[in-house]
Amino acid sequence: QSALTQPASVSGSPGQSITISCTGTSNDVGSYNLVSWYQQHPGKVPKLMIYEVNKRPSGASNRFSGSKSGNTASLTISGLQAEDEADYYCCSYVGNRDFIIFGGGTKLTVL
Amino acid sequence: VQLVESGGGLVQPGGSLRLSCAASGFTLGSYDMHWVRQGTGKGLEWVSAIGETGTTYYADSVKGRFTISREIAKNSFYLQMNSLRAEDTAVYFCSREGYAESFDYWGQGTLVTVSS
Numbered sequence: 001q002s003a004l005t006q007p008a009s010v011s012g013s014p015g016q017s018i019t020i021s022c023t024g025t026s027n028d029v030g031s032y033n034l035v036s037w038y039q040q041h042p043g044k045v046p047k048l049m050i051y052e053v054n055k056r057p058s059g060a061s062n063r064f065s066g067s068k069s070g071n072t073a074s075l076t077i078s079g080l081q082a083e084d085e086a087d088y089y090c091c092s093y094v095g096n097r098d099f100i101i102f103g104g105g106t107k108l109t110v111l
Numbered sequence: 112v113q114l115v116e117s118g119g120g121l122v123q124p125g126g127s128l129r130l131s132c133a134a135s136g137f138t139l140g141s142y143d144m145h146w147v148r149q150g151t152g153k154g155l156e157w158v159s160a161i162g163e164t165g166t167t168y169y170a171d172s173v174k175g176r177f178t179i180s181r182e183i184a185k186n187s188f189y190l191q192m193n194s195l196r197a198e199d200t201a202v203y204f205c206s207r208e209g210y211a212e213s214f215d216y217w218g219q220g221t222l223v224t225v226s227s
């Protein structure tokens with residue numbers, strides 16, 4: 001099972017919106033609404049930002065939103081702030097055999 | 112809720128290591144629990160899980176070499192790693208599965224280095 005495909009890097013200016021894509025297959029992203037997104041600052045522990053495609057856990061900013069179309073999930077961050085600069089990982093349930101798969105990660109730079 | 116890993120360290124190729132994850136603030140037996148690893152400068156990689164019922168799951172890369180287990184009385188779970196390879200070098204995080212197969216709590220991680 002190959003990793004989900006994410007762009008290596010994205011960038012945006014403060015106040016702008018950016019979107020990070022996460023492309024899988026009909027066996028993972030396309031089959032289950034069980035996509036989650038994690039933010040990881042350098043040297044820190046990953047933090048859950050979105051679960052079940054578009055739900056935000058308590059503690060996650062409402063500037064973060066998620067969506068899915070076919071085999072591709074997306075994370076949108078609106079009103080970019082300097083503190084959003086981090087690595088972002090998508091994750092999908094794959095079924096009982098392989099269980100969970102992550103994307104390769106996207107480095108977000110706030111210009 | 113807190114998760115604390117221990118047991119990481121330096122081991123030679125072919126060697127073994129046992130990681131522990133002590134949970135507090137919730138009952139371990141009521142949740143699926145996972146191990147996720149991250150090589151230096153690399154992305155996250157799911158390693159293994161143990162379900163509420165005790166069913167176990169493994170990534171292909173560790174199947175047959177790693178064993179996940181738990182002790183509900185100690186509110187802890189473990190990862191026994193055998194036949195270690197250089198490519199197993201990583202920070203290993205333990206994590207709790209929350210809603211919809213997502214990871215809502217993570218430990219701080221423990222570093223495993225496989226090198227001669």
